Amino acid sequence: MERILVSACLMGRRVRYDGGAKTSRDALLAEWREQGRLVPFCPEVEGGLPTPRPAAEIEGGAGGAAVLAGAARVLTTEGEDVTGAFMAGAQAALAVATSFGIKLAVLKEGSPSCGALSVYDGTFRGHRTPGQGVTTSLLELHGIRVFTEDHVAEAGAYLRALEA
Numbered sequence: 001m002e003r004i005l006v007s008a009c010l011m012g013r014r015v016r017y018d019g020g021a022k023t024s025r026d027a028l029l030a031e032w033r034e035q036g037r038l039v040p041f042c043p044e045v046e047g048g049l050p051t052p053r054p055a056a057e058i059e060g061g062a063g064g065a066a067v068l069a070g071a072a073r074v075l076t077t078e079g080e081d082v083t084g085a086f087m088a089g090a091q092a093a094l095a096v097a098t099s100f101g102i103k104l105a106v107l108k109e110g111s112p113s114c115g116a117l118s119v120y121d122g123t124f125r126g127h128r129t130p131g132q133g134v135t136t137s138l139l140e141l142h143g144i145r146v147f148t149e150d151h152v153a154e155a156g157a158y159l160r161a162l163e164a
């Protein structure tokens with residue numbers, strides 16, 4: 001049975017920067033949970049950051065690939081450089097995914113760690129820009145497909161193809 005990495009906050013865990021969760025009500029995710037397929041994971045917590053914590057964005061609206069390449073930092077609203085924790089969280093996510101032989105993930109859109117299609121633009125004004133979070137970039141670099149919580153059906157199609 002293929003396992004699926006999932007953002008812990010989508011599973012109701014209160015690990016977000018504001019101390020809350022973003023619980024998904026998606027029926028397919030619930031089915032996968034029942035089947036024991038899901039591996040919940042929060043890269044920011046596993047990277048050593050506390051909860052709650054100051055919001056963070058990738059500077060200049062760059063994507064996770066730029067962070068991995070050392071070309072952009074992740075900064076908090078207070079200007080603290082938390083790039084190291086984000087990198088550590090991404091590496092920990094990859095290690096867990098590899099240990100389970102995981103080939104796909106469903107991660108929280110918009111996050112500087114977990115975003116798959118968009119991230120915030122680094123201005124802390126609530127503006128998004130196309131791009132990926134640091135963890136998503138690292139996972140995809142290693143061949144793991146990442147879907148957002150709004151594209152669980154597409155993740156399901158990918159899973160069916162894997163298991164066909």
Ligand code: SF4
Binds near residue numbers: 007009017043111114
């Ligand atoms: Fe959720 Fe990912 Fe943010 Fe953790 S890092 S709170 S799993 S979006």
